[in-house]
Amino acid sequence: MKKVILIADDSPTIRKFVSFSLKAQGFDVIVACDGMEAVELLPTKNIDLIITDLNMPNMDGFELIKAIRENQSNKDIPIIILSSLKGSEEIERGLKVGANSYMVKPFDPKRIQYEVSKYIN
Amino acid sequence: MSESTKNLSDIVTKLKEIDNVFKFGEKMIPVIEGFVSFISDFVPFVEQVSGSIQDSRSKIPEASNQIDKVTNATELAMTEVLDKIDEINIDLNDISNCLDDMVEHRIRAEGYVTELCKEIKDNENAKVIFKKLLESIDVGLTLEMMKNKVRQITANTDQITMSLQVQDITAQQLAAVNHLIISVQHKLGGLLEAFNSTGYNSSDNLEISKLPDVHFDANASYNPSSNQQDDVDSIIKNEKASQEEIDKLFS
Numbered sequence: 001m002k003k004v005i006l007i008a009d010d011s012p013t014i015r016k017f018v019s020f021s022l023k024a025q026g027f028d029v030i031v032a033c034d035g036m037e038a039v040e041l042l043p044t045k046n047i048d049l050i051i052t053d054l055n056m057p058n059m060d061g062f063e064l065i066k067a068i069r070e071n072q073s074n075k076d077i078p079i080i081i082l083s084s085l086k087g088s089e090e091i092e093r094g095l096k097v098g099a100n101s102y103m104v105k106p107f108d109p110k111r112i113q114y115e116v117s118k119y120i121n
Numbered sequence: 122m123s124e125s126t127k128n129l130s131d132i133v134t135k136l137k138e139i140d141n142v143f144k145f146g147e148k149m150i151p152v153i154e155g156f157v158s159f160i161s162d163f164v165p166f167v168e169q170v171s172g173s174i175q176d177s178r179s180k181i182p183e184a185s186n187q188i189d190k191v192t193n194a195t196e197l198a199m200t201e202v203l204d205k206i207d208e209i210n211i212d213l214n215d216i217s218n219c220l221d222d223m224v225e226h227r228i229r230a231e232g233y234v235t236e237l238c239k240e241i242k243d244n245e246n247a248k249v250i251f252k253k254l255l256e257s258i259d260v261g262l263t264l265e266m267m268k269n270k271v272r273q274i275t276a277n278t279d280q281i282t283m284s285l286q287v288q289d290i291t292a293q294q295l296a297a298v299n300h301l302i303i304s305v306q307h308k309l310g311g312l313l314e315a316f317n318s319t320g321y322n323s324s325d326n327l328e329i330s331k332l333p334d335v336h337f338d339a340n341a342s343y344n345p346s347s348n349q350q351d352d353v354d355s356i357i358k359n360e361k362a363s364q365e366e367i368d369k370l371f372s
Contacts (some may be wrong), residue, residue: 101357
């Protein structure tokens, strides 16, 4: 059975970029355009990993990660932040709220595949 | 000094003061005239400024819409390009699989020819023909070269994918510009309100656009070098937090 990865990003092009990179590796990919939609999608699928942006409307990445970590059934899902924010403040905050990895945009498709492979096969 | 003499002296003093006031007034008249003239000149200027503000403010929604249109158009074009790249990648994958099949077929054919050569022990002519046949189907090098080409094209499409991420960065920069000009519109709206409160009535009835939420990185920059990720990697080492610290971030 294919592993399912949820991508939360308000940029349709980034959602496509990441989807391509991961579908090529044999993953199933579902997408959300903000944190709110991601939270709504979570109970509908067995998500194995989440890749999220930080700057998003309605619910940003920090709030999304916090919401995921507060839910017992989702608290162990690996989360990778993919953001153009490169400041140490955002990086530290992201990791403190519960992200497992932090990647910056623009990203190398191989690097994201590597990052995902650290958590799921 | 009698009471009446004192009163007369006071009256003379007051008259002198009044005289001084008149003299001062005479001196002030040109100044006041100058001031009135300045105000008369200033009113059209204020009206002109107000008109310019109105004009600038009315153009801002249009500028903002144009920026949105640019973002949407590039986003759409990028999505189309990405779909095509995806198709190319799928085709490349199919070609790669076909090449693998061809290599297998070639190896199998080579095996059959070798077996045939063993079967026709005494027929030297047949052996020579089979050897030639073996040489003619030996396309191993060509296949390897084709596979390398496919790998090279795949690497190039990966590079294109990476470069196209510039669209996301420019979209964020445009969102920042949009936010800035809508903020300017708000400021100009405030100025017009200030004009109106002084009695001057501007004819501006334009609604002020809602200041959009900030969900972009105004400092987003396109730099595809791996150094940025290396910097992040060096920061994230050994980052671990307690629940208390997590809650503090949202308090």
